[in-house]
Amino acid sequence: MKEEAVEEEEEDGQQEDRVEPSLDIDEEDQMTLTQYLASKGTPVTHSSVCTQAIRRSPRATRRKTLELAMVRDNFEVPSSAVERAQEIRANLDVQYPSFVKIMLHSHVTKGIPTAFCRMYLPDRDALFILEDEEGKEYEAKYIASRTGLSGGWRRFAVEHNLLEGDAVVYHLVETYKFKVLIVRGTNQSEVDGAIGLLELDRNLRDTKSGEVTKEKGKRREKTRKRKVYLEEEEECERSTSFVDFADFSIIVSGINLDYHIPESVRLKYYELCRAQKSYLHGGLLETLSSASAADIICDTVKVADAIKSSNIYTPQSDFTICDKTLSGFEFLGIELGFLRARITKLAGLAEQLGDTPRVKRYQQAKLQINLAEEEVKTLEARLQEAQQVKMRCTSDIKLLKKYLNRDEIMFLEEAKAPW
Template sequence: MAIVQERKQSSKVKMLSLDLPEVVNAESMKSECNSHKPKRFKRATEESVYDSSEAQFSVLERANEVAASLDPQFPSMVKVMLPSHVTGGFWLGLTRTFCIQHLPEHDAMIVLEDENGEKFETKYLVDKIGLSGGWRGFSIAHNLLAGDVLVFHLVAESMFKVYIIRSNGLGEVDIALGLIQLEAGIGPVDPALINTCKRAEDENLEPTSLENPDENVQRNKSVAYNSKGGTMSENDSEDISCEVLERIRLSESVVPFNEVRCIENFYVIVNGLIINSEFPKPLLTKYYKLCCSQNSFLHEHLLEGLNCKLAAGIISETTNIADAIKACKITASDSNFSTWDKTLQASEMLGMNVSFLRERLEQLAILASKLRRCEEARLERDQEEEDMRTRLAKLLEVKEKTNRLYSEISAKLESMFKEETDVPW
């Protein structure tokens, strides 16, 4: 019996030893399968694309300010860029309510126009409520990043005007510059302009004369370059050199403002280039007078390397605001003063001397605010006087009714008294 039990125990041990590897293999296979399962990544949200809530609030606040400044007769929509919008599939989902209310009820081509007027066609898919084909091109062309905010302004049935607010922007600066771009139609400076002028200087060509541009065009047309860096034919250069050399030229030297005697020798120089031709003559005259009032070039300390077109826009906007300040009435709204000050603040941060305008604007805003408070106090007093007159009228009416009632009671009592005296004994 002992031998039989021993054999049974040994057989059980063998069975266990045979089963154990299978169990181990099963567990290892299970863990291996789990390790190959695709991980579920957390879906990006608007909050997750910003480093902090303050950064999110800042860019959204700027976007809302831009949206509020647009023409209210056309609907607008604010959209935060997520990673899926600007990388990978480049799919842009839109707001369902906005699409239902304002966009076509069928698939259609939607045009996106940026702030420079360049247009991009995109495919709007009504079932998926978003933009597909063409959106990738728009995103790449404008270097969109997660966290940027776009304001879509539906200016036509199938066209959005798109304003881009960068998540790493300069706050009020980019808003103000956006206003400058809208007013002045600023675009990037073609490198051919600077290349042509530098080439002309290197070859000791005579400076371009604004009075006789055609003569200079014929003299300098052989040095024209296209924007891609290649040389152009003589005919091609003849077409563009007039525009290039007439609009912008190199400055031989910088003349101090105290040596400027009249507008004829008043030159607006940015990055060593004379850009007088960027301004209409009336505006240039106004800017000259504005500089004379401060006995200095207001643009003298603009940031080095600043785009010439942008510099021209800043100068134009500064001059226009100075005109608006001169022409404004004391009844002007706070929003006007606020908009002007924001634009001037942006220009000041870029080096424009506008502190005297901001100081004047502050004083005018204070006086206008005091007038409004005075008017409000006067209206409040008038309202109180009107209320008093109304209460007095009601009091007189009550008094009249009371007197009439007293008269009736007195007459009744006199009549009763008379009847009582006339009763026979």
């Protein structure tokens, strides 16, 4: 009996010493849910929700496929974190795709669900913008072959102190821009803050029947107060939430246009982007060539310079031409609404202030001065011509006078000769 007990203890020790090989996140993303659960030692039954999702996946829509991927990725995370993250995601605008990622050890520095990448992200490397709850933007490079973020994502994770067990909601609000909302694994207030930053019209959404409790009402009131506070703080942080010029690159459809645009133009365009805390070119059509995209940015800077140099006497036709130019660029995807708004305001002011009696008298006086200056230029030209004639005639007189003096002396000698 003692020998059998010793053998059982040795077998138990050997089982405890065995270390299950950890799977890389890329390998996990390629596994089916059944394989994933089996690798974790979780029994799989046909009655489980996950197995039902697997049986439906071939016929499911793209959103159902993405839901399945998120179920797999978030399977072993505490339900409270998942529920709070899903609560945020449920309130996002469904027009833009989103997903929830629970931070495992291998996800803290990388990792996007493969299904989401295949559905919504480009099939080549590109530069993405990550915007946090406070509106601060970070650049991160998307590696298509690894279906993950590199470089900039690590900086984002470190600055936001992402830990294993935290939930991150990614909202693809633009083609190359994620709105990132963080839910801490053990802090309910993080959810309140994240929900408070979502600009939603809750009246358009159907409330789940019978599940609106007093606790949710208190939480929404707390969220509303925090949202007002954050809106007051946003303007103070506006000037410090954009990247420096040294880190600023103009990326369109994954192609760097810095070498196609002069340095002086890039600097002016950077000032426009920083003023709006946005990459204005982020929505440009992917079908545009690099040369066309660079021309659009250069012409945008030219129009901005023209706006800055305009005055009260600028013709309305000039404002109209600038506005039509920017309108055409907006049709191609660049964000120039703030410039068009400035043109509209300046055109109205010029039309209003340029119709006063003082302005009319000023314009008439300026016109008369211009006419007088033109006449002075004409008279000066005629005077210069007359002076040239005078100089030419004076030179001729001096030359001819020598011959005349000689002839006159000869005549006088003949006249005074003795009889």
